[in-house]
Amino acid sequence: MLVAVCLTALLLTGCGATLSVYDYTEDGVRYHMYELSIDETTVKSMESSAITDPDGEKYTVQSYFARLFDDYGYSLVSSTHTDGKYTVRYRRQVTDGGELAELGTKVDFTTTHTENPFIRTYTAVSANPFNGVRENYDNVQPLRSSTVLERIKNGAVAHDEHGETVVSLHAIDEAFPYLKGTDPDGLLLNYVRYGSDRMESSGSKVKSDNGTAYVFSRYFDDTDTYIQYQYKRAVPYGWYMVAIAAGALVFGLIILLTRAKKDKPTLLDRFPYNPEEYRDYDSHLPTKL
Numbered sequence: 229m230l231v232a233v234c235l236t237a238l239l240l241t242g243c244g245a246t247l248s249v250y251d252y253t254e255d256g257v258r259y260h261m262y263e264l265s266i267d268e269t270t271v272k273s274m275e276s277s278a279i280t281d282p283d284g285e286k287y288t289v290q291s292y293f294a295r296l297f298d299d300y301g302y303s304l305v306s307s308t309h310t311d312g313k314y315t316v317r318y319r320r321q322v323t324d325g326g327e328l329a330e331l332g333t334k335v336d337f338t339t340t341h342t343e344n345p346f347i348r349t350y351t352a353v354s355a356n357p358f359n360g361v362r363e364n365y366d367n368v369q370p371l372r373s374s375t376v377l378e379r380i381k382n383g384a385v386a387h388d389e390h391g392e393t394v395v396s397l398h399a400i401d402e403a404f405p406y407l408k409g410t411d412p413d414g415l416l417l418n419y420v421r422y423g424s425d426r427m428e429s430s431g432s433k434v435k436s437d438n439g440t441a442y443v444f445s446r447y448f449d450d451t452d453t454y455i456q457y458q459y460k461r462a463v464p465y466g467w468y469m470v471a472i473a474a475g476a477l478v479f480g481l482i483i484l485l486t487r488a489k490k491d492k493p494t495l496l497d498r499f500p501y502n503p504e505e506y507r508d509y510d511s512h513l514p515t516k517l
Contacts (some may be wrong), residue, residue: 245264245265245266245270245415245416245479246263246264246415246417246418247263247265247416247418248262248263248417248418248420249260249263249417249419250262250319250418250419250420251322252438257321258321258322260319260327261305261329262302262314262317262319264293264316266314267310267312267313268313269312270376272419273406273454274404274406275289276310277396277397277404277405278403278404279402281398282397283396286403290316292397292400292403293318295396296376296379296397300320301320302318302319302320303319303320304316304317304318305318317443324327326359327376329346329357330375331360331361331364331375331377332356332358332360333357333360335355335357335455337353337457338352338354339351340355344463347461347462348462348463349424349459349460350454350457350458350460350461351456351458352457352459352502353454354456355453355454356455358446359452359453360452360471362450364377364452365377368381369427373385380399380400381399383397404494412448413447413448413449414448416445416446417445417446417447417448418443419442419443420438420443420444421442423441424459425439426459427459428458428459429455429456429494430454431443442457443501
């Protein structure tokens with residue numbers, strides 16, 4: 229959510245900005261990876277208006293987010309400039325729901341099912357994790373800077389031994405005045421989960437080298453949306469009954485065929501036979517001389 233929020237306040241309507249949060253497990257450890265993608269033209273406009281950071285260097289988009297994420301224990305995965313976009317990825321191990329749950333809504337699926345004798349259909353529904361983020365962002369109070377949303381909106385400040393205020397990170401629109409007065413409503417937010425290829429969902433299915441991903445998209449507004457999966461499982465007892473019935477039918481056919489075969493005289497019933505049993509002793513047939 230970091231980047232979500234981070235992005236959230238950051239990337240404005242019509243600027244071609246997208247924030248994608250990947251929820252996945254690697255080697256038994258769950259991670260959230262935040263991917264922020266911004267049009268190069270927007271990046272250039274932001275950086276051309278940038279002020280000097282606390283270290284005396286002009287802010288860049290990369291240095292701003294590096295400072296922000298570093299404070300929350302996120303590590304840089306990649307940073308690229310391709311296809312007219314600047315894309316950066318940060319990730320961190322998830323504990324409980326992570327920042328996304330704290331700033332928005334925890335992903336918590338409620339599962340129901342319907343069934344027939346053979347197939348059970350499961351439907352899993354959860355609130356979109358970005359529900360509530362815009363409201364929380366709009367309600368950020370001045371001077372507060374403990375959460376990501378607050379830090380993006382107000383910056384990060386502290387007090388030295390003399391009681392003087394020290395800025396360690398400027399608010400996003402202070403660091404980049406180009407963003408002042410912009411509305412982040414147009415920021416596209418994607419929540420991405422990996423799962424079985426055989427599921428259906430309310431999102432978009434995307435295949436990649438890492439498997440099948442389900443992408444749930446929405447904008448940075450105050451609309452509540454939901455994510456839904458649907459998948460099927462075999463009902464064992466239905467198939468067991470079919471197997472038993474099929475076995476009984478085969479057994480019955482074998483019995484019927486066996487009995488029908490016994491009712492018919494066979495060659496062994498008729499041949500060879502003992503002629504003496506059928507000789508007519510009272511007839512006097514001419515004999516061959």
